[in-house]
Amino acid sequence: xxxxxxxxxxxxxxxxxxxxxxxxxxxxxxxxxxxxxxxxxxxxxxxxxxxxxxxxxxxxxxxxxxxxxxxxxxxxxxxxxxxxxxxxxxxxxxxxxxxxxxxxxxxxxxxxxxxxxxxxxxxxxxxxxxxxxxxxxxxxxxxxxxxxxxxxxxxxxxxxxxxxxxxxxxxxxxxxxxxxxxxxxxxxxxxxxxxxxxxxxxxxxxxxxxxxxxxxxxxxxxxxxxxxxxxxxxxxxxxxxxxxxxxxxxxxxxxxxxxxxxxxxxxxxxxxxxxxxxxxxxxxx
Numbered sequence: 001x002x003x004x005x006x007x008x009x010x011x012x013x014x015x016x017x018x019x020x021x022x023x024x025x026x027x028x029x030x031x032x033x034x035x036x037x038x039x040x041x042x043x044x045x046x047x048x049x050x051x052x053x054x055x056x057x058x059x060x061x062x063x064x065x066x067x068x069x070x071x072x073x074x075x076x077x078x079x080x081x082x083x084x085x086x087x088x089x090x091x092x093x094x095x096x097x098x099x100x101x102x103x104x105x106x107x108x109x110x111x112x113x114x115x116x117x118x119x120x121x122x123x124x125x126x127x128x129x130x131x132x133x134x135x136x137x138x139x140x141x142x143x144x145x146x147x148x149x150x151x152x153x154x155x156x157x158x159x160x161x162x163x164x165x166x167x168x169x170x171x172x173x174x175x176x177x178x179x180x181x182x183x184x185x186x187x188x189x190x191x192x193x194x195x196x197x198x199x200x201x202x203x204x205x206x207x208x209x210x211x212x213x214x215x216x217x218x219x220x221x222x223x224x225x226x227x228x229x230x231x232x233x234x235x236x237x238x239x240x241x242x243x244x245x246x247x248x249x250x251x252x253x254x255x256x257x258x259x260x261x262x263x264x265x266x267x268x269x270x271x272x273x274x275x276x277x278x279x280x281x282x283x284x285x
Contacts, residue, residue, distance in 0.1 A: 001032045002029065002030065002031045002032045002033075002265065002266075002267050003031065003033050003034075003163060003165065003229055003266050003267075003268055004029060004031040004033075004034040004035070004248070004265050005034070005035045005037075005127065005165035005228065005263060005264050006022075006034065006035075006261065006263035006264075007036075007037040007260075007261040008036055008037070008047065008258075008259050009038055009216070009260045010038040010039070010040050010070065010079075010081050011040045011042075011074055011076070011079050012073075012074065013216055014256070017256045018256060018258055018259065019047065021253035021254070021256045022051070022249070022258045022259065023054055024253045024254075024258075025249045025253065025263070026051060027054075027055065029263075029265060031265070032087070032089070032118075033085065033089075033116055033123070033125055033163075034057075034085065035112075035165030035166055036048060036083060036084040036085070036086065037127065037128075037129040038081060039061065039082055039083060040079050041079070042078050042079040042080065043078060046061060048060075048085075051086060052086050055086065057087055058086070058089065058090055058091050059084060059086050059087070060084060060085045060087075060091045060094045061083075062094070062096045062110055062112040063080045063081070063082035064080065064107070064108030064109070065098060065108045066107050066108030067079070067081050067082075067108060069108065081108070083111070083112040083127050083128070083129060083166075084112070084127075087114070087116050089116055089117050089118050090116075090117045091114045091116060091117075092116075093115040094112065094113060095154065096110055096111070096112055096113070097110060097111040097112075097147065097150040098110050099111060099128070099130065099131070099143040099146060099147070100142050100143060100146055101131055101139055101142075101143070105131055109128075109130060109131055110128070111127070111128040111146075111147050111150055111166075112126065112127050112128075113125070113126050113150065113151075113154050114126075115154075118160075118270060120270055120271065121158055121160040121235075121270070122157065122160065123158070123160045124151070124155045124161075124162040124163070125163050125165075126147075126150075126151060126154075126162065126163065126166075127165045128164065128167075129167050129169075130143050130144070130167065130168050131143065132169045137170065137174055137175055137176060140168070140170055140174075140175075140176035141176045143176070144176045144177075145179070145189075147188070148182075148188035148189035148192060149189050151164060151189070151192065152189040155192075159239055160235055160239050161231055161232030161233060161234065161235050161239065161240040162194075162231075162232050163229065163230070163240070163268070164180075164194060164228075164229075164230040165228070165229050166227070166228065167226060167227050168226060168227070168228050169226050170226060171226065172196065172198075172225055177228070180194060180230065181193060181195070181196060181230070183195075194231065194232055195230065195232075195233070195242070196228060196229075197230065197231055197242045197245045197266040198225065198228070198229075198245055198264070199242075200243075200244065200245050200266075201246065205246060205247075206247055206250065207225045207247070208225055208262070209224070209225055209226055209247065209261050209262040209264060210223065210227075210262075211262060214250075214257055214262070215257050216257055216260035217260055226261075227262070227263070227264050228264065229245070229264050231268065234269070237271065238269050239269060239270070239271075240268050240269060241269040242266055242267070242268060243267040243268065243269055244267045245264065245265065245266040246264075246265055247263065247264060247265070248263040248265045249261075249262050249263040
């Protein structure tokens with residue numbers, strides 16, 4: 001099962017040209033499930049719906065309840081922002097969590113849960129967008145705690161481990177990422193741990209998803225890996241084991257960068273894997 005997470009940079013910049021580049025990347029990747037952040041909806045049109053129609057996928061959408069905070073940035077009060085999921089298989093249920101934040105930072109960040117009905121197992125799939133203020137680690141710790149509790153409430157009823165994707169706006173060694181992972185510090189939800197899929201990447205693999213090489217980021221920003229695919233410990237027979245992981249959307253398409261973020265792509269096992277591979281994944285935890 002190929003999983004992608006990608007922040008699509010809403011309607012910022014040359015969004016119409018970027019939209020075509022985003023589609024070209026996803027066409028090439030041929031994903032099974034995609035978690036998207038900063039998705040726009042305007043005048044009955046929705047970027048996730050447009051992508052899904054071309055890719056032959058199902059889709060789910062959750063709008064922010066504070067889009068006005070974003071609309072002022074582009075001067076257009078008609079454009080909504082939210083998270084979305086694209087899926088090769090039917091989305092049989094969905095639910096939304098509004099993430100906590102103090103009033104001065106609140107701009108409608110949320111987590112979207114979907115239950116994906118694959119041919120073999122239902123997959124609890126989540127996509128999230130955390131507060132971006134660089135000094136708001138404490139807020140993000142509260143948000144990942146709420147997120148972990150949300151996952152715990154929706155993960156049962158299947159052997160497939162939960163998959164949590166998104167733009168966490170945090171470095172891998174930050175308090176919030178360590179807390180959400182739950183194996184380098186106390187877990188945010190009792191007994192629940194997550195493996196950062198990037199742990200399976202090669203040591204020399206380019207990892208920054210916020211990269212000054214991107215023309216929309218600019219040279220003043222240090223490179224950082226702030227976008228993640230988190231997976232629970234493998235289920236029976238290695239369900240959900242991370243087979244491979246890499247960046248995507250990390251270069252221009254016909255001269256146009258698709259987004260200010262690179263995507264993360266992970267291939268997860270939908271069926272049995274070799275015992276040694278499963279044990280290696282568990283040993284990391």
